[in-house]
Amino acid sequence: MTAGALAGLALRSLRRRALRSALTALTAAVAVATVFATRGLLRGSEVALERDLHRLGTRTVQAVDGAGFVPGSGGARDPLGPADAAAVREGVRASGLGAEVVEARVRLGVASGPRPGGRPLPVPLVETVPAYGRTFDAEVLSGRFLEEGDLAPGAEPVCVLDAETARELGVAAAGAEVAVREAGGERRLRVAGILADPFSLRVSTFAPDLSAAARRSVHQLLVFRNLYLPRRPAAEGEPPGSLMIFAVARERGDAEALHGVLAGAVRAKERGVLVWSRGTWVRNIVETAGEQVQIANIIWAIVLLVALVMIATVTLVGVRERTAEVAVRRSEGATRRQVTLQLLLEGGMLAGAGGLLGLPLGWAAADRLSTLLTWAPFLDLREGVAAVGLGVAVGILAAALPARRAAGWEVVEGLRRGA
Amino acid sequence: MAREEAGVGDGSAAGAGGGDGVVARLEGVRRLHRRGASEVRALDGVDLEVRRGEWLAVTGPSGSGKSTLLHVLGLLDRPTEGRYLLEGRDTAALDDAAASRLRGRSIGFVFQDFHLLPEETALRNVMLPLLYAGARGARERAMEALRSVGLEGRVEHRPGELSGGEQQRVAIARALVKEPVLVLADEPTGNLDSATGARVLDLLAALHARGITLVVVTHEPEVAARAGRRVEVRDGRIAAATGGGGAARR
Incomplete structure (x- = not known):
């Protein structure tokens, strides 16, 4: 049949x-x-x-000395300094990987916004250069990110806010003024731009989903509630903060090799410096979430x-x-x-x-x-x-x-x- | 109990044909059914020959075993003991699939209740055995079979749209389309009024005249009378055989 x-x-x-x-x-x-x-x-x-997660910078490898920004890192026995940044640059150059090296110094300050009667907000002050914007896939909601001109002597003092920081300070758009207080005194800064949160699932309130596990990890490691300042020489009496060194690979596949270069350059193991690849971290999160x-x-x-x-x-x-x-x-x-x-x-x-x-x-x-x-x-x-x-x-x-x-x-x- | 044998009949319209002229031969066939603790002997040592081209009527009271005899002849049922040879081939050696194929190719059935598939048209009902056999030209052959029973104008009708007589003619066409060596009819007029039943009998007679070997199980004397030979089944045995020179032999 x-x-x-x-x-x-x-x-x-x-x-x-x-x-x-x-x-x-x-x-x-x-x-x-x-x-x-x-x-x-x-x-x-x-x-x-x-x-x-990929917007968080899967091509980026970073070295931190663990001054309270990375839970569990415990803090390095010998903090990172300018010599380490130079060593990383030299290591990257010698490796031929062609990665971009970016430094950022982080310290805690207190910011106040234009909102009348608003409470001062403790906030990480990330003092860095325009290239920092390439360590993750930042989207500008309003204004712009830091530019080279902001680093020039005599330039108008500006800052860039993460969206959440802006919201808490009551800053709706670029152009507003905020006050930043730290050990060196108080300064008034014009807000040059506001960055979108690169991890949009973070704002989800109804998420019975696999992003929940990821959100916890991201919250622990990457708190996008910063205030970004142009890098400048430290003022008298100003706390040095914690130096972070970033290397951004051209290709995602180079990140692993780059990790080795950074770890070697800063002698991470001996000094207790944490070197971590965001790509590996993201992969681990995705795998955990995949369960x-x-x-x-x-x-x-x-x-x-x-x-x-x-x-x-x-x-x-x-x-x-x-x-x-x-x-x-x-x-x-x-x-x-x-x-x-x-x-x-x-x-x-x-x-x-x-x-x-x-x-x-x-x-x-x-x-x-x-x-x-x-x-x-x-x-x-x-x-x-x-x-x-x-x-x-x-x-x-x-x-x-x-x-x-x-x-x-x-x-x-x-x-x-x-x- | 001595075995009984219905002898060779000569009521053949087409002669004995090839070989010994026997289409079907039962030798000492018993068919036992278990009903709880008891055992029912539906057939109890039957010897029977059906010759090529003959019209054999099987009569007997209800429960005598005549339908079981028909089922065994049609490979719908298997003997518990004894041998059944169809065209000289021992059917005991056939597995279920081979028996099905042989049944599909060689044996045509005409049932009292017609047993047509209600969802299929008359044409497709007639095509059915050819489809299962994987035969070529099924549609043309089915059309021809329906034409031979005078239903060429009803081919696309479903059984529910046909009268009882027409349904039985479709069933006869379905039995004929495979060009069987044996047509088995179980009370073919039992569900028909007398006029329609007579027309169906005329049709069977016409087929027999064309050389078809017919075995008809019936209660009705007038149906049995049309056969060249008659055997009577009682208590699972051939009690008598008449006509065609055949006689029960003890």
């Missing part, structure tokens, strides 16, 4: 039981829609997380199992009503195998049709749900094809037991029942 003839017989059998077929297909559709939507939302969350995908996998596996049981039950009941039909087919020469194949094909066809219906349903569900979330679903046609394939497999599996039973019936008994 040809496959086409068998498919024709299966199709007409399904059409005869239109309502039951429709309900079975609907079960498959719901299962496939759930798989597709769940996978799409989770994949969307992954994509958003990866995009956010939460398993939860989604469990959810859709359960949905598929429920669908399998439901379809199997409906098919079993349906097949029991077909004893006479099966007997007639057998009396007309159908082998047990042909009967089995037809019933499996019916299961597969129903689930396949349901699956095709489930794709737009799943897409619509994911799209609707994404309005409650902070990321867009990532709906991949290949995932859709895989979901339909899974649905078909479920349909065939569900039909297996009923088909096996039907093929095993005695023809004579079936003919008698039919009579």
